[in-house]
Each structure stands twice: as structure tokens, then as C-alpha cells.
Amino acid sequence: MSSTRLAGRLTRLLNLVPYFTARPGISAADAARDLGVTPKQIMDDLNQLWVCGLPGYGPGDLIDLSFSEESIVVTFTAGIDRPLRLTSTEATVLLVALRSLLEMPGVVDPTAAQSAIAKIEAAAGSAAAGPAAAADPVPDDPVAARIRDAVRDGRAVHLTYYSASRDTVSERDVDPIRIVLIDEHTYLQAWCRTAEGVRLFRFDRIDAARILDEPARPPQRALDDDEHLELFAGDPSLPAARLWIAPTYTWLLDYYPLTDVRLLADGSCEAVLRFASPEWLVRLVVGLGAGVSVLGPPALRDAVRARAAAALDAYDVLGDDAAG
Structure with a gap:
């Protein structure tokens, strides 16, 4: 399994317990649709969570769930739903990560990230404050904002895109799947209707984006396979x-x-x-x-x-x- 897929799974595992705690009885199919994965991946993750928990790893230590494809209920959270209290070191690390994300177009809403930074700094005090604390607000790139909205709302997008390998600018309609961060660059992973395949579109090479008045409909096979996240797979049809x-x-x-x-x-x-x-x-x-x-x-x-x-x-x- 690639590092990208491992990172994606870790993110899901960290969020599944509070997600299912807030939605008791949700089906695997509905959860998969919300989280952008397949029902099989949801069931595999739940089986992994079954053996996760606190040191001791005995009764009362491990996360406990009652689940099937029709209904998922968390019966013991092992504390994952408790309010998080950060040490000054943890707060500093989190602040550095949030400030880094602000420099990656499209990954997060700058307003939300800046609000989170302000709250963490206020809670952690001077121990977590850094030279970037008083920095001017980072404006949201309008193209990145439209793409993020399209992914969130499940809408198709018309892109004007520069392809470095072809040295051309093209117009194409795509069905967004997700936004990914690879090697310090932000990409839109989407089904390209022109190429009839999954493609990664680097945000800083997207000249324009227009949300279409139609839902995104990537084929199921594009959602089932994460191999498309291997960025430099190349196009086998090219010399x-x-x-x-x-x-x-x-x-x-x-x-x-x-x-x-x-x-x-x-x-x-x-x-x-x-x-x-x-x-x-x-x-x-x-x-x-x-x-x-x-x-x-x-x-x-x-x-x-x-x-x-x-x-x-x-x-x-x-x-x-x-x-x-």
C-alpha cells in the first residue's frame, strides 16, 4: 500500500469514531458517500478500529462497536470523543501545520484556518504564539475556492488547464472526486470526460474554473481505486x-x-x-x-x-x- 493511501486511511480512522458517534445507526453505504470512500473500505476500517484503543488493550480499553452494512453504532469510544487538551508543544506543532496549509491553495478555507489558529493561540497563550501570529489574513484564491465548493457540493467543473508535459492549454469538463496534497502541491483528483480517465490537476496550473449546473458523476471504478493518487504514473499512450x-x-x-x-x-x-x-x-x-x-x-x-x-x-x- 502506498504512503498516500496509508495517510488517507489514517485520516479516516482518526475521524470515524466521532463521525459515527454523531450519527448512530448510519449505514455503511451512507457513510461511504459522506466520506468519499467505498462501503468495503468503511467495513475494513471498522474492523481495524475494533482492535484499537488505550494501553492495556483489555475490556474497557478498546474501542467497541456494533456494526453491519445496514447499521453502525459506537458503543465505547475509548475517550476519542473527549475534548482535546493540547500541551504547548502539541499546540505549536498544530499551529505550524495550519500555517503551512494556508500556503497550499485550495486545501483549506483560509478564513476557517485563520480562525482555528487564533483560537489555538488564545487557548495556548504565549507558549504557542509565533512570529506568524500577527500576519495579515491570507486571501482565498477564487479559482481554488470554486474548486473546493465544487468538491463539497458534488458539482461538475469546466477547467482551463495548462499541461506541462504537453505544453498546451486545454478546456475540459471534469467530475471532481477529492482534493489531495502530494509533494507540497495541491491537486484536484477528478474524472476527466475528455480523457475518459482519472486525472490529477495541479491547482497552480488551473487558469480558470467554472462550476457547471450539473452534478459530478465520476464512474464507480474511479472511486474504488486509489492507484490514481500515484501522481507520476504517466500516460501510457504517449511516447x-x-x-x-x-x-x-x-x-x-x-x-x-x-x-x-x-x-x-x-x-x-x-x-x-x-x-x-x-x-x-x-x-x-x-x-x-x-x-x-x-x-x-x-x-x-x-x-x-x-x-x-x-x-x-x-x-x-x-x-x-x-x-x-
């Missing part, structure tokens, strides 16, 4: 280039959908980049200079050499003109 990347250029891994990364002893790496436009990829590699080399396919390598040679020839012409 692939194998690249050598110098140690000082490994930042490219954060900006392009590189897969099959192999780290080398000198700090450089080899990786695969799928592309739709050979012209775009040639232009990208030439622009990066000695930091990136094409290992294959041969036709692409030859195209890069030809473009680089043409650029050098142009410099020679300029030099001759200046000398004359």
Missing part, C-alpha cells in the same frame, strides 16, 4: 524519452511528470518523461543546456543535437557580423 539529469538539475523531478527514476552514484539520475509534442521536449532539453541529456530514443536525441547545432551556428553568424 517516452529517457533522460540523464545532472545533480544540480534534479529539481526537475518536482516540476515534470518523471517516472522510473534511477539515482546514480554521483548524484545524477536517469528518468523517463512522456511527452505529446516532440518539438516541446526538444526545446525544453536544449534550454536546459548541459544539465539534461537525452539517452533515447535515438530520433529524439538526434533532434536535440540538430537544434543545439543550429543554435551554435546562429551564434557564429552573430559573431561574424559583429567582427565585420
